[in-house]
């Protein structure tokens with residue numbers, strides 16, 4: 095695969111094809127002054143330009159023998175692996191720097207069933223690193239963390255494998271840890287019209303964020319062991335789609351259009367489908383995770399849900415309100431981490447991430 099271009103009208107890592115691996119990191123500013131933060135964003139942008147092109151950071155991993163090398167070195171000899179780095183700014187980023195906060199960037203409401211761990215939620219900034227090679231994604235975040243020393247520190251991070259959504263409907267749809275095809279009815283990354291309508295911030299402002307988007311992250315734990323004792327029929331009823339083909343009930347092929355009336359009234363797909371929610375749509379780009387066991391003999395596994403939208407009020411929030419209330423999936427999942435950030439538009443040659451805000 096060719097490297098994914100870093101520069102452009104929109105940040106890469108959103109509508110671009112979903113890679114196999116994720117390293118997501120949320121940061122808090124340790125020195126919240128505009129001068130320091132702008133200097134860091136310039137440094138990060140320069141490093142991101144190089145790493146996404148498959149190059150080493152700064153002077154590389156093998157510089158002067160008596161100094162620590164600029165690059166940590168574990169990606170030496172590896173290709174760019176379609177690495178994308180996508181940045182987002184949280185409400186607290188604007189507040190702490192005294193910048194005007196966009197109206198849509200406020201705390202997400204509490205949803206029934208939420209059991210959010212503050213140590214896995216929020217953050218002044220976030221960086222989503224996606225690549226086909228986990229070592230490349232981890233290298234990228236590690237080197238950004240290193241450059242952030244003195245200005246920003248990691249608050250929490252999450253590794254992901256096995257994309258659970260695709261933006262390329264012509265390719266095989268991946269499966270989540272419940273064994274179901276996930277991302278069938280997602281916004282395709284090549285559909286500029288749908289992206290403009292539902293994903294990219296438009297003229298509603300602020301101007302510096304036009305072409306950007308809002309990112310919602312939810313760490314969703316799955317009670318895998320309980321799920322695995324559930325009958326196939328019940329599993330399928332919960333989604334309203336078949337497990338093998340992924341076809342909606344009453345249809346034969348995966349991509350046949352959903353006929354809402356033929357799905358169980360409280361099935362996940364029926365509740366989340368735009369036809370039930372006045373046309374609401376989001377771009378899903380999540381990953382599976384397994385962080386070992388939880389000390390009680392159960393897998394600490396689930397879906398690290400990532401969704402991009404033009405405005406959370408007309409994206410994630412109404413969908414999650416509907417799901418949190420009646421989705422039968424709730425018996426098998428729990429939301430344990432959460433965050434909302436605004437991703438600035440893409441970077442032009444010579445520019446830096448979030449430049450328009452300063």
Ligand code: HEM
Nearest residue numbers: 270274275276277278279314363366367368397413414427
């Ligand atoms: C559809 C799984 C959480 C929004 C689907 C589908 C599956 C699935 C298997 C059907 C295939 C597809 O169209 O992609 C899961 C699992 C979840 C989860 C296992 C949690 C662990 C969520 C959350 C949201 C969401 C939190 C948003 C708040 C959607 C939407 C669709 C969908 C919008 C497409 C519905 C349609 O247009 O037909 N999900 N999902 N899902 N899900 Fe989820």
